[in-house]
Amino acid sequence: MDDGGGDGPGTRVTGEPGRDTSSATSRVAKRDADVVRDALGVGIAVGLSGFAFGVTSAGAGLTLLQTCALSLLVFTGASQFALVGALAAGGNPYTAAAGAFFLGVRNAFYGLRLSQLLALPRAVRPFAAHWVIDETTAVTLPQPTRRAARIGFTVTGLTLYVLWNLTTLVGALGAEALGDTDAWGLDAASPAVFLALLAPMLKSTTERVTAALAVLLALGLLPVLPAGLPVLLSALAAPVVLFVTGRRKIATTVVTQGEERRR
Amino acid sequence: MNVWIAIGLTAVGCYLAKLLGLLVPAGALERPLVQRLAALLPVALLAALTAQQTFGDAQQLVLDARGAGLAAAALALALRAPFLVVVGTAVVVTAGLRALG
Numbered sequence: 001m002d003d004g005g006g007d008g009p010g011t012r013v014t015g016e017p018g019r020d021t022s023s024a025t026s027r028v029a030k031r032d033a034d035v036v037r038d039a040l041g042v043g044i045a046v047g048l049s050g051f052a053f054g055v056t057s058a059g060a061g062l063t064l065l066q067t068c069a070l071s072l073l074v075f076t077g078a079s080q081f082a083l084v085g086a087l088a089a090g091g092n093p094y095t096a097a098a099g100a101f102f103l104g105v106r107n108a109f110y111g112l113r114l115s116q117l118l119a120l121p122r123a124v125r126p127f128a129a130h131w132v133i134d135e136t137t138a139v140t141l142p143q144p145t146r147r148a149a150r151i152g153f154t155v156t157g158l159t160l161y162v163l164w165n166l167t168t169l170v171g172a173l174g175a176e177a178l179g180d181t182d183a184w185g186l187d188a189a190s191p192a193v194f195l196a197l198l199a200p201m202l203k204s205t206t207e208r209v210t211a212a213l214a215v216l217l218a219l220g221l222l223p224v225l226p227a228g229l230p231v232l233l234s235a236l237a238a239p240v241v242l243f244v245t246g247r248r249k250i251a252t253t254v255v256t257q258g259e260e261r262r263r
Numbered sequence: 264m265n266v267w268i269a270i271g272l273t274a275v276g277c278y279l280a281k282l283l284g285l286l287v288p289a290g291a292l293e294r295p296l297v298q299r300l301a302a303l304l305p306v307a308l309l310a311a312l313t314a315q316q317t318f319g320d321a322q323q324l325v326l327d328a329r330g331a332g333l334a335a336a337a338l339a340l341a342l343r344a345p346f347l348v349v350v351g352t353a354v355v356v357t358a359g360l361r362a363l364g
Contacts, residue, residue, distance in 0.1 A: 052350055066266055073274035076281075078309065083273050085316055093269035097276065100269075103308050104277035109301045111284015112293070120285065129282040185358030188332035191316035192353035195333060198309040199340045201302075210303050211310035218311035222319050234311035238303035242296070 035151045039139050043159025046077075046135050050164035052189040053080055054171020059181035060088035064172050071168035075161065076133050078197055079104045081190045082231070091228025099231050110137040117141065117149045131157030134197070206245055213237035328364070332357030 050071060057067040062084060070080050079100040086096035111132045117140060120128055131153070139156045143149040175181050202208050214237040221230035317333045318324050336353035344352070 097272035101276035108284040132281040188353040188357035194313040214307035214310040215314040237307040
């Protein structure tokens with residue numbers, strides 16, 4: 001893929017999408033509007049779940065300032081939920097942060113694919129990086145052109161960032177008004193968020209076996225290890241399953257090659 | 264203070280992970296094994312977190328209203344319900360069971 005720079009200045013990620021439609025044909029303008037609509041849909045739906053995070057975080061005992069700092073500075077939902085969950089369970093700050101960090105590592109791989117697609121100027125990258133998350137990637141990757149990708153990324157990122165932080169604040173304030181958040185079933189929000197993020201990832205047997213092994217490790221180790229460690233160790237399910245499936249693949253190729261030789 | 268340490272470490276770590284992807288030249292992390300591990304890591308962590316926050320109570324395993332709430336959420340997912348409906352279902356079923364019990 002080329003290094004970009006061929007597009008007009010209006011398509012820069014910092015520019016406002018839709019501003020420069022005067023020079024575009026109506027067909028292109030309509031496509032821009034479609035991208036914006038898709039981006040807004042994802043941004044609004046997921047942004048609202050910031051409310052669940054605000055409530056969960058406040059219920060876990062974090063202050064209003066700490067809760068809002070997480071959404072402003074971390075801005076990757078699964079890591080935030082994992083961190084407050086680990087802290088609420090009594091984990092020490094280092095294992096809690098390690099679990100949240102490992103969940104955030106996937107964003108590096110999103111960034112790799114986005115950087116080819118968006119071809120951002122170097123100076124813009126440190127700012128765009130904060131928005132490299134599941135949802136912006138999901139909207140941006142399928143876009144047919146660099147222009148559409150940039151619009152999708154910017155609109156999704158901006159909508160999500162503003163809404164996620166506003167709803168975090170409202171959720172944290174609401175939790176204080178609600179009192180006992182467990183009575184409202186809000187302690188079920190965080191695992192339900194994880195489940196909803198996990199479900200689309202369970203595409204093949206490899207993923208399902210990894211998930212099952214991780215569940216066994218997490219629950220099996222929970223009674224015997226300090227809080228936070230069981231989740232970290234359950235991450236080992238990933239390399240273990242890769243190692244085993246890798247070996248099996250080698251074994252089957254050896255077997256089929258042997259059979260071919262016998263013919 | 265401990266909470267602020269955790270927040271600081273998480274914020275810096277997660278930001279650097281995001282930035283790394285945008286800055287490194289394409290191909291550096293493109294090795295198939297690294298890619299597959301990066302795709303599987305969240306699967307393991309999310310599964311572990313779901314299980315632990317559904318059945319864990321401090322250092323004990325328990326089966327309570329959250330289990331029913333998550334089962335309802337799984338059903339909603341199977342019916343292709345939107346994200347917010349899935350989470351809402353878990354919350355409503357958990358709260359309902361607690362109100363009854």
